Amino acid sequence: MHEDLSSPELEKLRFLHRVQLRQIEQTERWIGAELGRLSEIAARRPLPEEPGLILSYLRKGGRSAPDAVHVGDCRLAGRHVKAVTEDQARRALAVDGIPACEFCRPDADLGIIE
Known part of the structure; x- marks a missing residue:
């Protein structure tokens, strides 16, 4: 029933929704890349020495x-x-x-x- 309903305003909102979903996906990729970079840095850093x-x-x-x-x-x-x-x-x-x-x-x- 909802598929039958349409208006120029509804089409604009659906377009905006698709654009925002792509922006969220891009942001999630950037977050993943940054986490990977930080993991690499942490792996190269020596562990703190235990006190004797x-x-x-x-x-x-x-x-x-x-x-x-x-x-x-x-x-x-x-x-x-x-x-x-x-x-x-x-x-x-x-x-x-x-x-x-x-x-x-x-x-x-x-x-x-x-």
Whole structure:
């Protein structure tokens, strides 16, 4: 029944609809091309290096306090961590009295076994 209806205004609107559909298709192709370009760039970029040693923190009395020294990929470290150098980790273990994680044993890697 709707196919039988026609007017100059309806024909203009159908034409506009076809033009807009082509513009949307073109925009989608441009988006696809840009995503492909960004994927290529990301594939060439080296992955960020994991920190070798980290210091985990806990909240005590409204402040964050160092909890333990961990190897960088230790799953027991928690969410609140800070990357540290080997010298900072040694100081934390030997001078500051911060314990080493008993699971990942960073003290063994650093040569500080008690």
